[in-house]
Amino acid sequence: MRIAIASDHAGFDLKEILKAHLQKQGYTVRDFGTDSDAPVDYPDYICPAAESVSEGKNDLGIVLGGSGNGEAMAANKVRGIRCALCWNEKSAELARQHNNANMISLGARMVVEDEAMKIVDAWLQAEFEYGRHVQRIQKIE
Numbered sequence: 001m002r003i004a005i006a007s008d009h010a011g012f013d014l015k016e017i018l019k020a021h022l023q024k025q026g027y028t029v030r031d032f033g034t035d036s037d038a039p040v041d042y043p044d045y046i047c048p049a050a051e052s053v054s055e056g057k058n059d060l061g062i063v064l065g066g067s068g069n070g071e072a073m074a075a076n077k078v079r080g081i082r083c084a085l086c087w088n089e090k091s092a093e094l095a096r097q098h099n100n101a102n103m104i105s106l107g108a109r110m111v112v113e114d115e116a117m118k119i120v121d122a123w124l125q126a127e128f129e130y131g132r133h134v135q136r137i138q139k140i141e
Contacts, residue, residue, distance in 0.1 A: 002030065004050075004053055005030070011063075014113065018120055046074040049061050050081045050083070053081060067110060068106050068110065072105035081103055082100060086106060087106075092119045099133070100133070104119070
């Protein structure tokens with residue numbers, strides 16, 4: 001599975017940790033930046049990552065920032081993206097099960113490293129439940 005990952009400066013350190021965590025599990029990870037904790041504008045990194053998921057160049061995507069809010073908003077501007085802001089394992093699991101989220105956003109200032117890895121793992125392991133959720137997603141699209 002191919003996973004796009006991107007962050008702003010506030011999410012940089014956690015992005016690097018999650019990237020290594022994912023690669024250790026055998027995922028192919030494409031890093032869209034940023035490459036340091038120097039201040040940047042998050043849309044410059046988040047939008048290309050989201051576009052790569054929308055275009056099928058990556059299967060899923062993870063974006064990070066201080067709170068994760070702006071990153072989720074930017075990703076969701078890309079057609080075909082359903083990016084969920086996740087703050088714990090249950091929110092990530094439900095994002096996949098009920099919303100078929102193809103991207104998640106995490107706030108590096110909101111979750112600790114161990115919790116972030118659990119959130120990502122819960123999202124990746126969950127499966128879309130289809131059924132009543134399909135018509136709701138179609139209404140979003």
